[in-house]
Amino acid sequence: MSLLDQIDKERIPVHVAVIMDGNGRWAKQRDLDRTFGHKEGVSAVRRAIEAASKAEVRFLTLYTFSTENWKRPEAEVKALMSLMIQAVANETPELVKNNVRVKVIGDIDRLPSDTKGALDYCLSSTSVCTGTTVVLALSYSSKWELTNAMRNIAKDIDQKKIVSEDINEDLVNSYLLTKDIPDPDILIRTGGELRISNFLLWQIAYSELYFTDELWPDFNEDSLYKAIIDFQNRERRFGKTSEQVSQKS
Template sequence: MSYLDKIDKTHLPKHIAVIMDGNGRWAQQRGLDRTFGHKEGEAAVRRAIEAVAIAGVPYLTLYAFSTENWRRPEEEIKALMALMIQAVSRQTAELVKNNVRVKVIGDIARLPEDTQKALDYCLQTTSVCTGSTVIIALSYSSKWEITEAVKAIAADIEAGKIETKDITENLITSYLATKDYPDPDILIRTGGELRISNFLLWQIAYSELYFTDELWPEFNEESLYKAIVDYQNRERRFGKTSQQVSGNP
């Protein structure tokens, strides 16, 4: 029986976030250049997008490239950007076919111009779609995002648009790159590492964390459905007691 059959459709997560880790190690284990791992990682992205669409999960955020990744060797960065252009160009039509809308968060201005153009085309083409929304985190880090939010809040205070007393959790949230999306219900990290890597630190305050040893190129539809089933078997208390959550005194 597929894990898809075990999913309770009345208790789906609204938003799944994924740290896609392990492309390079997958390639190195096979004696291949790291670039081959990133190519295989593209297939895993496609599988994940199709899986959330089938399961009916409204939002999927994929951590594709962090601000720290700019420190990688220049040749690898160039190869990654070229692969990104190819992947976006190949998958745009399929995304539209599956009614999937694409959004991007991150310091996009740092991306090469041809990468930005490919992304713009994908964003515009899929903007009419009304199914699942896939948010690609590119040139993104949570520290960058929060720093930019603080700058914007400070500028609005200086301009007289808001006052210091207006600053609340909700106001800070409204200045984040993810302001239009619900916080993730579950954060999945592949590759066996047990860390968050500067990803959605504000947003995952109460997310369920799911770690798997599978390298990202090995992650498939069943892997994602298994994570959803695991999530559905957890009790989310948000600071309350189990008795409060269950409604028992």
């Protein structure tokens, strides 16, 4: 029986988020330039999207480029942006064919104009798709997102659109870039590192965390299915006791 067949179709995580880590180390292990690792990482993205679609995961969020990544060597950043343009251009027809919608979260204004152009074309082309939604976190960090949300809340208080007494979790959610996306059920991190790296800190408050030593370029369909099966074997209590959870089910 395949791993896909072992997944309980009644308990599919609605939203899977992934910190894609290990491209550089994958290349270094093979005495290759880091750029080759990023190229192989694109293939892993394709496999992850295909696997999510087959498993009927509704949302797949990929931590593609953080605000901190702008601090990397200029040559690597330029190579990443060029690779992104090429990948988006090449993958858009296949995404449309497979009914995959693409969304982007992050400080998009920092992206080069040609990168933004390729993304805009992909977003427009896939906007009518109704299958899995792939959310690309680009030029994104959670602290940036939360700071931006606080700034906008303060602005709306100044303009008397809201008052401070209105502030609660739901209001904060409405100011986040993910306001129309359910919180992740599971966060996967590849590459063996055990940290969150400033990713969706508000949204993953009750997400299940799954860490794997597998480097991102080696990630494949079975890798995702193993994570989903692991998720399905956990008890999600959300602050309740096991007895309360079992009574509800």
